[in-house]
Amino acid sequence: MAVKSKQPLIKKRESRRKKNKSMTPAKQSDVLLKWYRNMLLIRRFEERAGQLYGMGLIGGFCHLYIGQEAVVVGVQGALSDADTVITSYRDHGHMLACGMHAKGVMAELTGRIDGYSKGKGGSMHMFSREQNFFGGHGIVGAQVPIGTGLAFSHKYKKNEAVSITYFGDGASNQGQVHESFNMASLWKLPVVYVIENNKYGMGTSVERASAETDLYKLGESVGIPGKQVDGMDVELVHKAAAEAIEWSRGGNGPFILEMQTYRYRGHSMSDPAKYRSKEEVDDIRSHRDPIKMLQAKLTEERVITENELKEIDKEIRAHVAEAAQFAQNSPQPDPTELYADVYVNA
Secondary structure, eight states: OGGGGSOOSSOOOOOGGGSOSSOOHHHHHHHHHHHHHHHHHHHHHHHHHHHHHHTTOSOSOOOOOTTOHHHHHHHHTTOOTTOEEEOOSOOHHHHHHHTOOHHHHHHHHTTOTTSTTTTSSGGGOOOBTTTTBOOOOSSTTTHHHHHHHHHHHHHHHTOOOOEEEEEEGGGTTOHHHHHHHHHHHHTTOOEEEEEEEOSEETTEEHHHHOSOOOGGGTTGGGTOOEEEEETTOHHHHHHHHHHHHHHIIIIIOOEEEEEEOOOSSOSSTTOOOTTSOHHHHHHHHHHOOHHHHHHHHHHHTTSSOHHHHHHHHHHHHHHHHHHHHHHHHSOOOOGGGGGTTSSOOO
């Protein structure tokens, strides 16, 4: 695709095996700054995607990730190059965090030929084998068996890789999810299940949908350990993810991470989110926003100044604007593309 010659703003993840675990304060500051930039890119990208949807340039469904940025940025920072990622339909942030270029993602959202799925996948169905990203998936919970299958592949090939399988609280009670838990535990598959618990499955709160509201405990009956994490704190997310990934990579089988997070927008762009109060959303935005919390830490520790933060925001806004313009300038797919990529040579 046309964007492959351009470097993504989020760099391809580095192998944890090459990292020095005892980082100096200077190196730790560099990592925090990188995470800040990555979260801000996702936030600004999603804001622009919402605008394009409102203008009629994005069709179909569009599920924004605004508010949940710390989860994917913290987890992805703990992966090696060989690890695989799969997620649900709320997937734009995951794509960017994997290193997929904003131009290609935005082009796919707008149904253009330069998109990652040549404009045929849209918001919920784009992939990048280059970045080991095995999709967004539109069917609730459908990615969990596939992510478990990826883990089986890693074990079969003995490549020491781990499958990171994201899904939401709304999917946590799906039958195929629990079937996957059983299989992964039985065969000790290297998979980390990341439950992004943003409190509402569509419009239904966790308390009204789940008899067990501590979702990290859902694998206990089949022997899968789990942990509940503050998903609004990128440092805590990264620490928990690194521990869980090392557990699975070490041959111990699956692990469940429940990331307690929050989405600011509705379930999708068509959802007015009237099932929760404005005060609830505003309280999270004011006191628990993942980007603001990291920003405060960076300025308090004098890692960066307010003016430098403004420059970063300006740079990222320009990057996203360029991606949006690229998408709008990209051609529509030729009708013959309907018959392409239907079969694969096996």
